[in-house]
Amino acid sequence: MESAKSTVSNDVDKREDISKKEFASYFGYGFGQCISFGLVGSYILFFYTDILGISAAAASMIFLIARTWDAINDPMMASVMDTLHSKHGKFRPYLKYMPFFISLITIVCFLPLDGLSDTAKILFAGGTYIVWGMIYTVSDVPYWSLSTVMSQDAQQRTKLITFANMGVFAGIGLSPVVFVPLAEWLGQGDQGQGYLLATVVLMAFALPIMLNGFKNTKERVQPPKAKVKLSDAVRAVRANKPMFAVLVVFFCNVFMNITQALNVYFFTYNLGNASLMSIFGIISLASCIGFFVIPSLAKRFKKKHLLMTIVAIDIVIRIIWFSVGYSSVIVSFVFIAITMLLYTATGPLISSMLAETIEYTELKTGKRNEAVTFSGQTFTGKLSVAVAGGLTGVILTWINYSPNQDQSVATMNALFFVIALLPALGSLIRLIVMYFYSYTEDEYNDVVEKLEERKLEENPAQ
Secondary structure, three states: OHHHHHHHHHHHHHHOOOOHHHHHHHHHHHHHHHHHHHHHHHHHHHHHHHHHOOOHHHHHHHHHHHHHHHHHHHHHHHHHHHHOOEOOEOOHHHHHHHHHHHHHHHHHHOOOOOOOOHHHHHHHHHHHHHHHHHHHHHHHHHHHHHHHHHOOOHHHHHHHHHHHHHHHHHHHHHHHHHHHHHHHHHHOOOHHHHHHHHHHHHHHHHHHHHHHHHHOOOOOOOOOOOOOOHHHHHHHHHHOHHHHHHHHHHHOHHHHHHHHHHHHHHHHHHOOOOOHHHHHHHHHHHHHHHHHHHHHHHHHOOHHHHHHHHHHHHHHHHHHHHHHOOOOHHHHHHHHHHHHHHHHHHHHHHHHHHHHHHHHHHHHHOOOOHHHHHHHHHHHHHHHHHHHHHHHHHHHHHOOOOOOOOOOHHHHHHHHHHHHOHHHHHHHHHHHHHHHOOOOHHHHHHHHHHHHHHHHHHOOOO
C-alpha cells in the first residue's frame, strides 16, 4: 500500500506543473468575462428604469422570468457539458468561442431602443436578458470547472480558484471605475448613447483577454473511463450533499448584490455624487489584494474556520457603520473599503470548498460531474443577482424612490439601512451554515486518497 501511495504521489506531482503564465491566463478569462457580469449586474436595472423608462415592477418581472428559466436551463446545459469531450479537452473549447457571444449579447442588452413602445422595450429587454444569462452559463460553468481538471492538488486548486476570484472581482470592479465617466464622455449628454458606446469599448477590451484564457491553459486530470450520461447528473446532485451547504453560503451573496445594485442610488442621492461610483470601483479593485493571502492562510487554517472568522468580523463592522451614519463621505468610504475587503476574501474560500465536493461525488457515484457541480455556482450566482435585482425594484418602491428627483430624508435613511446593515444578515446565515458544515480538508484528502487507490485497483499496471 505504501508503494501504491508513493506511485500516486509521484503521478500527482507530475500533474501540478502550472506556470505563472497559465495562472495569469486563467485569471484573465475570469476578468474579461466579469466585465460583462459587472456591467449587467451593476447597471442593467438603472438602464431599464432611468433610460428605457421601464417600471421597477416590470424590471422585477424580467428578472423573475429569467431566473425561472435558468432553474430549468442551467443544469440541463451543464449536464450536456459533462458528457462531451474534444481534442482541446472537456472545458477549454468553450473558452475558445464563448467570448465572442458574451461580448455581442452584452452590447445588445444596452441598446437604447429609441422610438419603441413601452411594451416592445419590455419584451426586448426581457428577451436579451434571458439570452445573456444562457450565454453566460455556457462560458462560466466551463471556466470554473476547468480549475478542477487543471489540478487535483488541494493547494494548487485553491491558488487557481483564488486567481479566478481575483479575475471576477477585478472585472466587476473595473466597471464602476470607468463606466460612468466613459459613458458621460462618449454620450455627450445622451445617457442612452453613452451607456451603449461605453459597453462597446469595455467589451472590445475584454474580448482578447478572454481568448488568451483558452490559449494558455491545460487540462491535466483525466476523468474516469466510465462514460458520463445525462442521467448521471441527477445522481451526482443527489449524492453531493456538501455542495448544497456551500451553495447556500454562496447564495448569501444576494445581500451584497442588493447593495451593489443600489450603490448608484446611494452615491447619487445620499452622498450627492453619482461619480463616486468610480471611487467605489477603485476600492473594489483594491480589495482584491486580500486574495494574495488566502492561499497561505488556507495552508495553516481550515477554510471553514477562515470563512466563519471573516463573516463574524463583517457583522461587527456593519453594525458600527450603521451606528455612525453616512453624513461623512470619507467615513462612509472607509467602511465600504473594509466591508468590500471582507466580502472579496470569501470568494476563493467558497469556490474552493465547492470544487472539493467534486471528488466527493466521484467517490459516491464513480463519475466526475464538474460542470453540473459548477452549474450550481453559476445558477446560484445568477439567481442571487436576479433576486437582488427583483428585490431592489421592490425596495425602491417600498422606500418611495422617485427617479431623477430629490429624495426625502426617510427614503435616504431607508436606503442607507439597506446598504450598510442588510448584508450583515447574509453574514449571519453563512456563520450558522458553516458552524454545522463537516466536509473539510481532512475529509477531502481522505476522499482523494480513496479515489487514487480505486484507480490503482482498476489499473494495476500503472
